[in-house]
Amino acid sequence: MNLQIIQILLVIFIIFAIAKVALRYKDKIISLQEFLLWTVFWFMVGFVVLLPETTSLVANLVGVGRGVDLVIYISVLILFYLAFRILVRLDKIEKDITKIVRNVALDKDKNKK
Amino acid sequence: MLNEKVWIVIPAYNEQENIFGVIKSLQEMTENIVVINDASKDRTKEIVKSLGVFYIEHMINRGQGAALQTGTDFALSQGAEIIVHFDADGQMLAKDIYRIIAPIINNEAEIVFGSRFLDKKSQIPWTKKYLILKPAILFNWLFTGIKLSDAHNGFRALSQKAAKDMRILQDGMAHATEILDQVRANDLNYCEIPVEIIYQQYGQRFSSGFKIIRDLILAKIIRK
Numbered sequence: 109m110n111l112q113i114i115q116i117l118l119v120i121f122i123i124f125a126i127a128k129v130a131l132r133y134k135d136k137i138i139s140l141q142e143f144l145l146w147t148v149f150w151f152m153v154g155f156v157v158l159l160p161e162t163t164s165l166v167a168n169l170v171g172v173g174r175g176v177d178l179v180i181y182i183s184v185l186i187l188f189y190l191a192f193r194i195l196v197r198l199d200k201i202e203k204d205i206t207k208i209v210r211n212v213a214l215d216k217d218k219n220k221k
Numbered sequence: 222m223l224n225e226k227v228w229i230v231i232p233a234y235n236e237q238e239n240i241f242g243v244i245k246s247l248q249e250m251t252e253n254i255v256v257i258n259d260a261s262k263d264r265t266k267e268i269v270k271s272l273g274v275f276y277i278e279h280m281i282n283r284g285q286g287a288a289l290q291t292g293t294d295f296a297l298s299q300g301a302e303i304i305v306h307f308d309a310d311g312q313m314l315a316k317d318i319y320r321i322i323a324p325i326i327n328n329e330a331e332i333v334f335g336s337r338f339l340d341k342k343s344q345i346p347w348t349k350k351y352l353i354l355k356p357a358i359l360f361n362w363l364f365t366g367i368k369l370s371d372a373h374n375g376f377r378a379l380s381q382k383a384a385k386d387m388r389i390l391q392d393g394m395a396h397a398t399e400i401l402d403q404v405r406a407n408d409l410n411y412c413e414i415p416v417e418i419i420y421q422q423y424g425q426r427f428s429s430g431f432k433i434i435r436d437l438i439l440a441k442i443i444r445k
Contacts, residue, residue, distance in 0.1 A: 195439070195443065196443050199439070199440075199443050202392065203390065203392075205281075205283070206283045206287045206392050209279050209280055209281055209283050209287070209291075210279070210283075210287065210290070210291045210294065212280060213257070213277045213278055213279050213280070213291055214277065214291065214294060214295055214298070216277075216278075
């Protein structure tokens with residue numbers, strides 16, 4: 109198998125990413141479930157990087173010309189979804205901060221004249 | 222003098238230039254004045270504290286909408302039956318409060334909005350009138366289904382029922398449109414009365430209009 113430079117770089121990045129995930133799990137920052145999810149995800153990415161032709165098979169199956177295109181379409185969708193999730197989360201955090209600030213403000217006895 | 226069940230709620234953020242005069246003019250009418258200092262960085266706190274009005278402080282800046290809700294909560298906790306939202310920047314006239322609460326006293330409305338456009342007293346710069354206010358009025362109408370003659374004018378009076386029914390969730394400037402939305406959702410009776418606005422500075426910039434629209438659309442998408 110002849111590896112391109114981009115493949116080598118990506119594989120190094122993936123190994124780095126999995127190591128990070130493993131460390132997070134070891135330090136109990138993420139749960140076992142999250143650990144498995146991310147590990148499987150990065151392994152799949154590694155699979156696609158090393159055997160890019162396989163994506164073409166799936167792409168043809170769903171009616172997209174090239175495998176790379178399919179990967180990009182899916183990536184964009186996932187990124188949009190994640191951005192939305194973060195937005196929702198942020199909105200909730202903002203509301204919670206306001207609630208806390210308000211409760212502290214109204215709690216203080218200093219509100220007297 | 223105003224009835225003791227009437228409360229004036231004043232959100233303030235960096236208002237050291239004007240707040241002294243604003244509070245002084247209100248103190249001739251009532252003692253029920255609460256200022257919400259939204260983490261001002263200037264001398265607003267010392268000035269307000271020296272005047273002997275009720276003082277509430279947000280420890281970090283949360284925006285005018287958030288400050289109004291905090292002040293409204295406080296006024297309700299003090300047994301307020303009518304709550305007036307008043308700006309700290311000296312653009313509104315204290316004497317207009319008598320007129321803005323009249324429809325609530327007469328049971329004609331649950332919420333009353335002040336309007337610059339119902340008479341000719343306010344000298345509105347034409348750029349502000351046609352580039353900001355008119356589009357904002359149209360936007361509010363399309364967005365909330367409520368057609369008023371003015372937009373984002375912070376002068377309003379709420380009955381106790383209206384204040385309890387509504388909850389301002391828009392911490393920033395989008396609260397003015399949100400309030401209209403809640404008026405419709407809660408089926409509150411509303412009306413407008415003419416008020417005079419004195420222009421000292423430009424107030425809302427054009428860019429903040431975009432921020433308001435963004436906040437409102439985001440809220441529609443995100444919240445149930």
